[in-house]
Amino acid sequence: MLSKKIEQALNKQVEVEAESSQFYLATASWVETEGFGGTTAFMYRHSNEERQHMLKLVKFINERGGKAIIPALTKPEAKYKSIHQVFENLLKHEMDVTNQINEVVHICLQEKDYTTHNIMQWYVSEQIEEEALARAVMDQLRLVGKDGSGMYMFDRDILKISADSAAEPGSA
Numbered sequence: 436m437l438s439k440k441i442e443q444a445l446n447k448q449v450e451v452e453a454e455s456s457q458f459y460l461a462t463a464s465w466v467e468t469e470g471f472g473g474t475t476a477f478m479y480r481h482s483n484e485e486r487q488h489m490l491k492l493v494k495f496i497n498e499r500g501g502k503a504i505i506p507a508l509t510k511p512e513a514k515y516k517s518i519h520q521v522f523e524n525l526l527k528h529e530m531d532v533t534n535q536i537n538e539v540v541h542i543c544l545q546e547k548d549y550t551t552h553n554i555m556q557w558y559v560s561e562q563i564e565e566e567a568l569a570r571a572v573m574d575q576l577r578l579v580g581k582d583g584s585g586m587y588m589f590d591r592d593i594l595k596i597s598a599d600s601a602a603e604p605g606s607a
């Protein structure tokens with residue numbers, strides 16, 4: 436059975452993951468209209484992953500005797516100056532999510548809720564990978580610069596960057 440404090444913290448995290456899914460969806464839509472097919476696929480896929488993160492928490496809260504709350508969503512930013520700006524925002528966003536997750540972990544320890552703590556470890560590991568991936572993409576962007584042919588290659592290879600990062604869990 437979840438304590439009220441844990442239930443609240445987890446419901447807050449449901450909101451964070453839902454907002455995260457929206458964030459990626461909004462960026463997917465923007466890059467799609469800019470003609471970056473690879474980056475579009477990357478963003479749509481990630482939006483779905485964030486939705487799965489949210490669902491996992493919804494199910495956990497309900498299974499443990501709490502009540503999951505499905506939140507209202509804020510409208511994400513719809514316009515960006517460049518792909519570079521998209522990924523700068525993305526990294527900042529993921530770092531904020533990491534902080535939120537650390538806060539939930541902290542509350543789990545305070546409440547001595549080791550079951551929820553165990554579940555949250557999956558989120559801790561996931562964030563390490565996501566931040567590493569965002570940094571890897573930004574490194575790639577710095578290398579290619581902003582000219583057309585560089586951006587063409589970046590967009591062609593971005594799914595490979597993500598696949599390579601996923602193949603090396605724990606590598607940062």
Ligand code: FEO
Nearest residue numbers: 455485488532565
């Ligand atoms: Fe599920 Fe990247 O936060």
